[in-house]
Amino acid sequence: MKPVCITNARIVDPASHTDAPGAILFDETIREVGKLKPPADAEIIDADGKAVLPGLIDMRVGIGEPGAEHRETFKSAGRAALAGGVTTLVMNPNTHPIIDDASLVDFVLRRAPDRSKARIYPMAALTRGLEGQAMTEMGLLKEAGAVMFSNGDRAVVDSRVMRRALAYSTAFDALVAHRPEDPFLAQGGVMNEGELATRLGLPGIPDAAETIMAERDLMLAELTGARLLLDMISSARTLEALRRAKDRGVNAIASVSVHHLALNEFDVESYRTYAKLSPPLRREEDRLALGAAIASGLIDIIVSGHDPRPAEDKRLPFDEAAPGAAALETLLPAALTLHHSGGVRLVDLVRAMTLNPARALGLAQGRLTKGAPADLILVDLDAPYRLDSEKFLSKSKNSPFDGKLLQGRVLRTFVAGEAVYPA
Amino acid sequence: MAAPSGKIPRHDPPRRFPHRHLLAISDLSRSDIEFLLDRAEAFTPLAEQRVKKLDALKGRTLINLFFEPSTRTQSSFELAGKRLGADVVNMSASSSSVTKGETLIDTAATLNAMSPDLLVVRHGSSGAAELLARKVSCSVINAGDGQHEHPTQALLDALTIRREIGRIEGVRIAICGDVMHSRVARSNALLLTMLGAEVRLVGPPTLLPASSARWGASVHHDMKEGLAGADVVMMLRLQRERMQGGFIPSAREFFWFYGLDEEKLRHAKPGAFVMHPGPMNRGVEIDSAIADDARISLIERQVKMGVALRMAVLVALAEHGANESGE
16 A cells, blocks of 8 residues: 655644644554655645544444434445544444344444445444343453443433443443433433423423433442443533542543534524434533533543434424434534634544544554554644535434534545545 | 371371351361361262261261252262261151241241251251251251352362362362352352462352452453463352343353353363362353263262261261260
8 A cells, every 4th residue: 555644734643642733654554643754655645734633433323224224324324424534433232123132243343344434333232122121242242343332322220230231241341331311300301401491391301310320320330340431421410420430430431422512402492303412402501511521531532422313303393303413424523613612622622532432442543653543534623614414425414503604624534544535 | 287088087186076066167167177078088988888887876866958959968968867877857848837837947946846966957048057056956057058158068079179189278279150149159269268279269240249359269250361270160050040130141141251161171270170069051051071071070079079078077066966965
């Protein structure tokens, strides 16, 4: 493979805590970073001061394959991901059939590389059928290639099942993601509980529904020593629980969806179903606290929470519409709003989408380190545009950012040194 | 250490077993254990003789009281008692008034009125043997109480290891599988560490007790790591209710990661022995090829040692009782 050298770039690499002008030389792997002279045989790309980042790693992507190919396939998700600068994605287990058996992990690992150049890894179900009753064969699933475990959007309500699953996971050093939401408190709710919900006449979900379950999960992680990922937290109260747990040494990390960093409950005002999400968008105070937690490192990971939905699932009265947003193509620009107007340093923001997910998953990519796989993106951080979700490469166009002004565009994407976007 | 294997300890300094009951390994000292093992050693040749009867317990009464079904332990005690000349009565929960609602203490009072000398009890509740011991005037032998202890199994396992390897001190023993619910594992870990063995507990985190590191044993969740260099691999029975109770995802996964097969056994010391307290779940915790390989499997020898060991226990406790009543 002919080496590629991107010169005259702004190199942003959380692994080396770098945000400085420089160049990068790579073939399948990264050969050199910094001030360097490109070799004579290298293809030169003049970045003209644009930024080079590690390819983004998105740990929570909904794909409809197998079972709901009208929403998204490996091929369409892969195309959308690469256009959005996401070079590695972990797909949710809530397909049809559910990924709770080693043969389905095998299916994903064989099928996805045929369909996409993006690296697609399967997440396996934590309990059989995601029913929260009996743990899956976590050892066999991990041996087959599942990179983490999750119960999707359904919380494991039975604390004894959760305890046993967490305890069992430690034998295989497995990462267990759990989205904390008490289904009884959340039942019937369609948006954040509060003054706005009252005004709109919509049933609300209190933030306590999340914090109560998060506290339980953190205590069970402490009891078992398991590696827990609090998946897509949305409220400031949950951050307090997370802070206390981390302070006493619990082996827990947390993720937040990019929507909860860029939007708040007022985005659903006038009953905009495209901003109906699960967990719901919360108060502005919560959004600010989540952004500050990215800056401080309390929250480790930003995910897209990509949840492709056809228009017919969204063009409904608010309480009947499906929650979720297609987000692979807006992950980076939406996250950059925290940098452009939220005071979060670029390197801290990028860390939550590259190095931290790589560490949690035990992956070699997600860093611009000599010898690492050359998964990287060239980005114009400032380019302003009005988002037109009809232009998404994703099969589904349900974006809460449609028609909004965003800043930041992916110019080129490389996976293992190969230019994969623009195609 | 005390007498080497094979030698009948007839000339040992005269001493008596200092306990009235045998309820738990945790009640015993190292010298108590060695006393019983030496005694048992002396009874081992008996099984090879044509006439296997002694008269040490002639005229004494032994009651086998089993609240849980058991084939091997019950018949082992029965045979031990009969070979020593005792009158043996077997009572099992299904035929006794226990099923008619009698409490354990009522049963104890009834049995006590029959003046037995030795009472062997198995019960599904931890501490049941101790409760009985407080209520009867004879010696009580715990043949397994709940998830607590099974002291004669641990003693016979120790006897088997001592005879096959020649010592227990420094021997590396991996106890594998459902340690949490196993009274055999508890008694063995206590006994073997007391005698200086290096004990490892191997199993999934859901089947190891949270405090097992305090037993003086190391804890391993990876079978290959746990078996590395082991002289003895002791497999435990995985009960069906554990499979259905959410402790492990499936029997298939359990066997893949924790079932003893030739590939995993290769990590143990060459020539390592395999033990199992029985009854076995072939294809769940142990591969048939290993269980049936007479060169490495001590499973039948464990049964054989069981009778000799239980004879030693019965005699030791009977002597103690006789001594007490003589005083």
